Amino acid sequence: MANIGAVTRQIAALEISSKQNTSTKSTRSGTSHQKTSSQTSVSKLVTKFASSTSLQSTSSSSSLKSLHKKGTASASSVSKLPTSSKPALTPAHSKTSSQSSQVRPEIDIGNYDGGFEIENEKRGEAVTGEAAEELALDSSVSRTRPTREWHLYDFDIGRPLGKGKFGRVYMVRTKCEPQYILALKCLYKSEIVQSRVEKQIRREIEIQQNLRHPHVLRLYGYFHDEKRIFLMLEFAGKGELYKQLSKHGSFSERRSAVYIDQMADALGYLHSKHVIHRDIKPENLLLGINGELKIGDFGWSVHAPGNRRTTLCGTLDYLPPEMVEGRDHSEKVDYWALGVLTYEFICGAPPFEDLSGYNATYKRIAKVDLKIPAKVSAEAKDLIMKLLQYDPEKRLPLSDVRKHPWVVRHRVKGPSVSGAS
C-alpha cells in the first residue's frame, strides 16, 4: 500500500489557488470539448479531488462550464454559509452579471430540507465487525485514485434530488473553491448489510471511481461515517431519462439516435476497461446539464477481464437470450440491451414485454419474437434487428453502431461530444 501520508501531502500540494477569474471569464463554445480556461480549472479541480491522473476532456467538465456560464459566485461573493448540519442552506442570491463582468450570479442549489440529519436520527444503525470494515469506504485512502479527505461539513447542501433504495441524494456545493456542484448520495450501511450487498456496493464504487467518460456519470470521491457512506457524484442537471420517456411516451428517432450514439460510445469505453454493464435500461440513465446521456448506475456491473459470467442478473425486459437460458455471457449482453433500448426509445415499450407474465417474456426473448411497428423507419429497424440477434457473435459491434446510417444521419453536427471513443 502506498504511503497515504505522502500521497495526501502530494495532493494537498496540488490544490489550486483561488484564481477564480480565469475560470469565470471563460466562454463556452457550443458542445465543444475543446479545452478552455474553465475546463483547465476543472482539470485542476479534479486533480484536487482525485489523484494526479490526467483528465480527459469530458462532458462533466462541459457541464461545469455550462454551470459557470449560468454563473458561479466569485470567491469573495459567496457568503459564509452555516454548517451542513443545519437545514435551510440557500446560497446568497444572484448579483446580475450586467453589474459587473467579474461578479456573476451563483448557482442556486435550492433549499436543504435537513433530510440527512432527520433521516440519520431514525434510520440505520451503526454497523460493526467485518461488515463495518467492508463498508469503511473512503476515497482518500483509495489505492488506485486517492483523493483529499472529505466530510459532510465540506459541503453546502441544497435541494433533494431523489430517494434511492439506500438513502437520499442532494444537490451540494463544495465549500472550498471553486465550489464544485455535485450530487451527494447517501447510503445507509445497516441497510446495505441487511440486503447483503456489501460486496456489490463496494464493487460498484470501485468500478465507477475508475471511469472517466463524458457519458458515464463520474464518481469524484466517497467517504463514510458511523452509519452512512456518501458518494460525491457528478450532478446530472436534467435528471432521469426515464422521467422524460414517461412524460413523452416515446422519443423522436432523432433524439433516440443521439442517445444511442452516446450509449454506444459509453459502452465501448466500458468494454475497453473490461467492464460489462449488464443492467442497461432507461431507469439507470441520467441526463447532464446539456441533455447528454450519462450511464449512472453500476449495481450490476462486473469487472471481468477475459471473464465469462453465468450469474442471472439485470432487468427482465433487457435480458438477452443467453442470460434467459442460463448460458455464459460476455460484453455482448450490452449490445442486446442497446437494441432493446433503441426499440423502447422509439416505440415507448420494450420489444419483448408481455403483460401476461415473466414466463411469456422469457419465451419471447428466447425466440427473439420481435415485431417492429410500421411507424419505425427502415434504418432504425435495420439497426434494431442487427443488435437483437440471438447469436451474440452476430450482434452489430458498437463501433459499427456508431457508423450505422441511422445514427450518422441524426448525429448532432459539430465537434464530437465524445472524449474517449
Ligand code: AMP
Ligand atoms: P439512486 O439512489 O441512484 O436511485 O438515486 C435516486 C434518485 O436521485 C434518482 O432517481 C435521481 O432522480 C436522483 N439522482 C441520483 N443521482 C443523481 C445525480 N448524479 N444527479 C442528479 N440526480 C441524481
